[in-house]
Structures are given as structure tokens and as C-alpha cells.
Amino acid sequence: MEPDPSVQISLRVEQVFESAEKGREILCNYAIQEGFELHKSKNDARRLTNKCKGDECSWRMHVSSLPDDVTFKIRSITEDHVNRRRVMDNNEAATKWVVSMTSLLIRDNPNVKAKVLQTQIKSAYGVEPIKCKIYRAKRKELMMLKSDHVGCYGQLRKHGNILLQMNLGSLAVVGIDKLGVTSKFQRFFAHLMHS
Numbered sequence: 001m002e003p004d005p006s007v008q009i010s011l012r013v014e015q016v017f018e019s020a021e022k023g024r025e026i027l028c029n030y031a032i033q034e035g036f037e038l039h040k041s042k043n044d045a046r047r048l049t050n051k052c053k054g055d056e057c058s059w060r061m062h063v064s065s066l067p068d069d070v071t072f073k074i075r076s077i078t079e080d081h082v083n084r085r086r087v088m089d090n091n092e093a094a095t096k097w098v099v100s101m102t103s104l105l106i107r108d109n110p111n112v113k114a115k116v117l118q119t120q121i122k123s124a125y126g127v128e129p130i131k132c133k134i135y136r137a138k139r140k141e142l143m144m145l146k147s148d149h150v151g152c153y154g155q156l157r158k159h160g161n162i163l164l165q166m167n168l169g170s171l172a173v174v175g176i177d178k179l180g181v182t183s184k185f186q187r188f189f190a191h192l193m194h195s
């Protein structure tokens, strides 16, 4: 399941990531959300310490693998940052470029792996954007896709209302599946009564 990019990410001790890859993705997105840059300081197969790049900031998070060697758990995490600065804009241009490069690939397959995108950009342009940038691009693209969808379904309702006004006695229903806080389009049903 792709994480919903519009949902606020929070991290806490004991939180478990289903894989190292997933953990990195969530952490990258968390750093983007919180507006700090990550500095990886220790990185082996079982343990990972991430620090904040900010000068004088002691924010850090320790993660280590569980006995299954697949899932990872947050062992400790600093509450907050010292002198937090928004660093988002610094990378905006580079992100835009990656977004435009990966846009179609992501639209085509929203579940495409960051690694695949990275390889494709490298073979096409000879540069290898860091994974964090790709995650960020993916997040942007998914947000855009999501708002496109919201717009489309809004249009569907409008379309239904016009049908009803034009054809008195008709029936138009937009079926929605409620899944927790999100809703999923189910069907559009129209029965036209011609006058």
C-alpha cells in the first residue's frame, strides 16, 4: 500500500517499519514534512542512525532491525530540533526537475519503486538523484494525482446535477465507498427519463 502523501507523518519510539526501504521512505518524507535535512551517520544492515544536518542540532533517530532481519524498529528519537530552519526551498528546483522526469512513470504506475525511477533517470540523463529527491517527487506527483481525482469526481457530481436539471424525473447517483477517512469512487449511475 502506498502511504497517503497528504497524511501527517509522526514518528515515535517502538514504531516498526515493514522494511529498511520503507523506513527510509517514511523518514525522508518526514524530513520533508518537518523541513529539515537528513544526515546519515551510521548505516549498516541492522542499525541506522539518522541525524539532522542543521548546525548545533542534536536531533537524531536510531533504528535497528528486529530478529527477522526484515522489519525495523525505532529505538530512540529526539523530541525536537534546535534552530529548526525550513530547508525545503533549497531543493525545490532539483525536485521540480525530478518531478517532471518521473511524472509520467508515476502516473502510469503509482506503485513504481523509487529504485526503478532512479535507474531510469540515470540511464536517460546520466545523473543519479538521491532517493530522498525521488521520494519527494513521488510524493508531489501522488498529491497531484489525488487532487486530479478529487477534481474529476467533483465534475462527475456536477455532471449528475445537470442531468437531473435537464431531465426531470431522472436519477443520477455517485456511489462512494467510505474507507475510514478516505472515500473511493464506486460507481456513477444515471437513469434518464426523457420528457
Ligand SMILES: [Zn+2]
Pocket (backbone or CB within 6 Å): 036, 052, 053, 054, 057, 058, 059, 080, 081, 082, 083, 084
Ligand atoms: Zn534539526
